Amino acid sequence: MKKIAVFTSGGDAPGMNACIRSVVRSALYLKMEVYGIKYGYNGMIEGDIYKMKSYSVSNMVQRGGTILKSARSKDFMTKEGRKRAYDQLMQRGIEGIIAVGGDGTFTGANIFYDEYGIPTVGCPGTIDNDLYGSDYTIGFDTAVNTALDAIDKIRDTAASHDRVFFVEVMGRHSGYIAIQCGIGGGAELVMVPETSTTIDDVINTLKEGRDRQKTSSIIVVAEGDEQGNAHEIAGRVMKNLGDLDIRVSTLGHIQRGGSPTAFDRILASRLGLAAVEGLVNGQKNVMVGIIDNKVHYTNFKLAISKSKPLDQELIKLVQILSL
Numbered sequence: 001m002k003k004i005a006v007f008t009s010g011g012d013a014p015g016m017n018a019c020i021r022s023v024v025r026s027a028l029y030l031k032m033e034v035y036g037i038k039y040g041y042n043g044m045i046e047g048d049i050y051k052m053k054s055y056s057v058s059n060m061v062q063r064g065g066t067i068l069k070s071a072r073s074k075d076f077m078t079k080e081g082r083k084r085a086y087d088q089l090m091q092r093g094i095e096g097i098i099a100v101g102g103d104g105t106f107t108g109a110n111i112f113y114d115e116y117g118i119p120t121v122g123c124p125g126t127i128d129n130d131l132y133g134s135d136y137t138i139g140f141d142t143a144v145n146t147a148l149d150a151i152d153k154i155r156d157t158a159a160s161h162d163r164v165f166f167v168e169v170m171g172r173h174s175g176y177i178a179i180q181c182g183i184g185g186g187a188e189l190v191m192v193p194e195t196s197t198t199i200d201d202v203i204n205t206l207k208e209g210r211d212r213q214k215t216s217s218i219i220v221v222a223e224g225d226e227q228g229n230a231h232e233i234a235g236r237v238m239k240n241l242g243d244l245d246i247r248v249s250t251l252g253h254i255q256r257g258g259s260p261t262a263f264d265r266i267l268a269s270r271l272g273l274a275a276v277e278g279l280v281n282g283q284k285n286v287m288v289g290i291i292d293n294k295v296h297y298t299n300f301k302l303a304i305s306k307s308k309p310l311d312q313e314l315i316k317l318v319q320i321l322s323l
């Protein structure tokens, strides 16, 4: 394999740049040509593709976002869109692809491989950490640290005013960010889509805390929780506990930005090299991940269809430590 291309797609994640850098430099080290595709699948369809050199990725291991830009492409979901993308790649003689993104990205990659058979290796890049086949995804650790920093600050004001704060963190279908922030931030309760927590559970937790002379509380809510978003949950709790001073803070997209942590830079660098090596060694339709600190390749179909369950021990830990 002599020519490969790399792109980022879906929600950006801190560490994507470190991954692109690793892909580019690993490919050059192995005497391959490497092309960057901008704006994810949209750029593949439009031919927004350029040859990358070693200097193309200088001074970026520490930068958040993605220099290749990102997008969620509607056109790639159509047969015509994918045909145009294939033609663009063929015109340039590209023989292998490295896709950095999450489940949406790999769903597209899997369909594209089934239709056109271009070997593709995915690097898990999403703050959600919801991909089967890797213990951690690029950007998750940074997002947790960013959210934790915000929760620490919220705790200061919550304690000063004797308030209850509902803090909403990202995670459409997954409570990984919420649970880690809950433990690291000393939350009284964590609400995640993977386990059911009723409004009565929330009310009881707050009442019991009050009985134990707790003057302030933090409840971390994953945006995908089955009870709704943090505003909706807080509203229903307020109806029952009108005497409590309740506030809501939605952390939102700040969790997606910023300089990646050391953990994410190293993870992204390892995955970038492993993706290039995977292509060289004949991997075709897989996501590369790290499991128990070792590189593993998992078929895209499995990576996107199998769920990565939240460790129930972590949920129990929040309950025990919030006493």
Ligand code: F6P
Residues within 6 Å of the ligand: 011, 102, 126, 127, 128, 170, 171, 172, 223, 256
């Ligand atoms: O998948 C990453 C993520 O940040 C989710 O946690 C969140 O639900 C979603 O992307 C937000 O997407 P967008 O940036 O398109 O609003």
